[in-house]
Amino acid sequence: MKKQLGVAVVGAGYWGPNLVRNFRASPDWDLVAVCDLDEQRARKVIGPRSTVVAESSFERLLERDDIDAVAIATPAQTHASLAMAALEAGKHVLVEKPLAPSVIDAAVMVEAARDADRVLMIDHTYCYTPAVQYIAQTVQSGTLGNIMYIDSTRINLGLVQPDVDVFWDLAPHDLSILDFILPGGLNPVEVSATGSDPLRVGNACVGHISLTMRDGSTAHINVNWLSPTKIRQMVIGGSHRTVVWDDLDAQRRVAVHDRGVDLAFGRSEDERQAARVSYRLGDITVPALTEKEALSSMVGEFADAIRSGRPARTDGAAGLRVLSVLEAVSESLAARGKPVAPHQYTNALAFRSAS
Amino acid sequence: MKKQLGVAVVGAGYWGPNLVRNFRASPDWDLVAVCDLDEQRARKVIGPRSTVVAESSFERLLERDDIDAVAIATPAQTHASLAMAALEAGKHVLVEKPLAPSVIDAAVMVEAARDADRVLMIDHTYCYTPAVQYIAQTVQSGTLGNIMYIDSTRINLGLVQPDVDVFWDLAPHDLSILDFILPGGLNPVEVSATGSDPLRVGNACVGHISLTMRDGSTAHINVNWLSPTKIRQMVIGGSHRTVVWDDLDAQRRVAVHDRGVDLAFGRSEDERQAARVSYRLGDITVPALTEKEALSSMVGEFADAIRSGRPARTDGAAGLRVLSVLEAVSESLAARGKPVAPHQYTNALAFRSAS
């Protein structure tokens, strides 16, 4: 059996307890400490009759030799400074989404991790669900043909928040999934977003995002905090097959539809006729997916990446790409839907000169 | 029993047979003739052992004294000339959607019907479903509170057509429903549309429309010809309650959710805090709806309007409002989503001076 890696969870708020539970249950990890400015809160997350350390000082935490990695689940605006300090102390770092409050901060973090030769991973939890893992493999194997369009709906009664709108709260899930399943990662030419704030809370509570990809395909994301009915559905339409993922249908979460529209002949100008379009009404296949908690796979991937000295599957650059699109969404929203091209920190890694 | 009204169905193509079947079965109507340039086609729709007249001449049809009304189910570009001739001949007119190929034609038709004191009705079939009738009543009774947002999805494998895009094919359904249920009818300030044509058939096959209403509420419509999975769903989110209409769920088509977000106090700048937002998790009510074919109710409404000398519930003006939005959609689509204000023929009835 491999030696366990020591880890500390930083932030005992909403998400921290989930990380604590999964690190605790993982054979790869030894949960050494939980850190929170409020030591009582840390202690409460640890629970009774435990020798896990409740720590209120992040500095003291970083001085410990029995900690190889920290998992940061604090408010977004603190991510950059905590992560930079941890990297500097030689720790591997897992960060909750969003990676940082701004693209520029995120780019600095990515570079710092590279320079320190440490793993910087973002907790894009959904990417570790069996469904998304299966979809990514299906898309990348070419089974679907060319991706034509993607349509994602993520709506239900959500916590209206004072400091974040529905785009920054919910769309990172969809964007991180797109980044994970699309062969070249998330890299749209243009982003357009419209939203509304019918309750006058100061932030958009209902929103729509349209993305135009480099190959001409499109993606659309519908996020909504006010819907009493819960929908978590994504359609990935390919030229050969189409995947429908309904995350709330436990028995048929993913379905591959061998149905679609075929063009019988060529595509020259005079052949654009309905008569040439035929329909393929093939079978639907619902693959057998194992049930495994995503966070459990995620903490396993974190350990694997550290041990192999390779980037995590959802590394800092992935977080950076998502953040870059989110900033473009905000810019487009402010301009009532004007198309905006996201900054290209991502591929070119031009952030060095930019910063 | 009231005397039956004589009717002829014009056009024996895709939709004509449905009209034939419903006029035939209605106690209000006597189906006298079916008219098509191709008399054999008309005869086939009539079926064997019948004395219903198969007529190939629209002129001869209009000369008949036993016909009070004509139902026009021919291609859209012929609607205006056929309807104008019928009105001139003193017939009442039912027209399939869209009312006319252009707003200007439609406006002329509306005025001609008014001048001739004849009923001009548009077959917005969905408005006559028990579900939409119930929703309209619920919205207009104030049960939902203020409408905050509407989200409509109408996707499935559809016939890719050479002369019409997915917006003109599918969105008229959604727009006509909005026109029917919104207290002031369909009258948006601004329309924005994006679409894509991943098959390169020459027309958008996937599309999204955003509408901004005069009261600040928004509506969004998602139409798609390429989806292998069929969805027909509309969410009407109100400040008090929200209606979810799933047209494919025969047992729970309409659900009224007494759930939502409440703002505890005022809405002044410094009160915009999550703490002030509370959630109402009330019951869901699924009303008992009678099962009745919409077209049957529609032909009944046509007869009632004629007999009472009143406009039909979906009159020419409704068709004109929908058409006006569709033209704005096309304009916005061409400008990659630029917001466009629809022409205001509708309310002002300024078409007289415009024509």
Added chain:
Amino acid sequence: MKKQLGVAVVGAGYWGPNLVRNFRASPDWDLVAVCDLDEQRARKVIGPRSTVVAESSFERLLERDDIDAVAIATPAQTHASLAMAALEAGKHVLVEKPLAPSVIDAAVMVEAARDADRVLMIDHTYCYTPAVQYIAQTVQSGTLGNIMYIDSTRINLGLVQPDVDVFWDLAPHDLSILDFILPGGLNPVEVSATGSDPLRVGNACVGHISLTMRDGSTAHINVNWLSPTKIRQMVIGGSHRTVVWDDLDAQRRVAVHDRGVDLAFGRSEDERQAARVSYRLGDITVPALTEKEALSSMVGEFADAIRSGRPARTDGAAGLRVLSVLEAVSESLAARGKPVAPHQYTNALAFRSAS
């Protein structure tokens, strides 16, 4: 094009209009007449502006030369006498279920048809749905392996009737489907039925039937008139695969589950251990089924059988087998669930000596 066969529908009550509609629309058939003791009722079913004959005399009907076949949709107690007269007059006969009021009557009908060399068909409508046709083919091709159990649920608010219980009203559907899909037809060793009449209407309104087949497999049927929720589901569990048919799920009516329990080794006494049982969690396949109205296929099969001089796929013998089980159900019900062996008229065709 083949010459059309002349047909008359007898009985203008609940089911007659459906037969009228389908014979009318079929290229195989010429609907010549509708016969009912109440001529006005017949005329109403025919509808206006039609030259189809409304006939009130069954004798006159049988004298017509332009009628090749009659479809009998009258109350069950009249089926035998009408069918016998029609066969005697040289007509082919289609009968609504149940074939006759008693097994003995039904057996006489089957023999009469054979002697007269006419087609005697029973309208087991469900057997002509694309779903059941697919299931029958799947079962008989061996794809499922050995059938282990079948579970059928057919419940919803139904018309409580004075002269028939829920078993005779609903279970014929399930039994006729079993007869159609099982390789050897419906031929159980034993039948057990329990029911209750909580409303005290005089007949069971809720019921359960258990059937034990000759190969040791079992079937269970749950029928209920009082359920506010509608379920039409059948599970056919095989040793290799299992079919789930949900007739109300239009988009996924039939699903073939490649899931089940495997026994790893032999089955000797000491090997009966959980450790030897393994689970196969394979994919689910939802086959593409064409949408076609069952009654349309049924009237087509009636014409084909007549033209080919072969028995219909649901012939009189099928009706007899179902009836034989229904009588056993009634006998078991009266004895509070005592197992009853159905009479073996079916296979032995011992009805000749019995009559």
Added chain:
Amino acid sequence: MKKQLGVAVVGAGYWGPNLVRNFRASPDWDLVAVCDLDEQRARKVIGPRSTVVAESSFERLLERDDIDAVAIATPAQTHASLAMAALEAGKHVLVEKPLAPSVIDAAVMVEAARDADRVLMIDHTYCYTPAVQYIAQTVQSGTLGNIMYIDSTRINLGLVQPDVDVFWDLAPHDLSILDFILPGGLNPVEVSATGSDPLRVGNACVGHISLTMRDGSTAHINVNWLSPTKIRQMVIGGSHRTVVWDDLDAQRRVAVHDRGVDLAFGRSEDERQAARVSYRLGDITVPALTEKEALSSMVGEFADAIRSGRPARTDGAAGLRVLSVLEAVSESLAARGKPVAPHQYTNALAFRSAS
């Protein structure tokens, strides 16, 4: 805050970890020890960095002063001896289902607990779900009218077990729920059960139970280990309203249907006519249920019962009633469905003389 009660979980197998997790998280309880013959297994359930005691001796466990109660999650055949020893040591006892391997053992346990004035509770987990709590309240408030029938389906691919059949594995859930929601508890006149073992594993894998209640109402339970599709549904049909509980539909788990059949007049012999039966097609109401883990409520109830000195809501007598029906099921199964009257230990508490 109330002083915590000390508890030990006995048995670190399948269910033990769930109890450990819930006692640990409960403010009412201090989890002192986990006991298993295999100390390593106990330690593994406790997890790393914990001071909870791993104990391999049940005797030593009972000697501890810091333990007020034990939760027994060992194999069924050990329940009686462990529980008797614990009661003798003055501990309160929670037992997994089934309460004991036989009714006679269970009756002795119930009496022992009464004599020792300790709480003897059975972990009928489902009774502590928000759904069952709501249903019990609805039934007992009279909202449904008289219960006419109950139909429960609990099927999916289950672990085929060598020492227990599908009835003893799954039906205790259904029976314990019936016991909880029926005003007088579970007390049927007669039980009939049929089952089959198509895999020849030595135990029934598919089964049906019919129960006849004292008021003439009926209940039916369908259990199946071989079904690839998972169904957890219960219909409780009342004379006024009917509840449908679909445990897999997270968004609409419970629905109260205001639909049914009304008898217009009296029920005298000559009034039993369909004409007198009318249908009520009222609304469906889906109540808002809080999401709360059942085991969490269950351990809370255990603490409350101890502190208040009252029987738990699912006390030993409830476990005894369920066991009594299970024994009758086995007896009927052996006699191929013969109706069997369960022993009446339950109400009469005649077990004293019986033992």
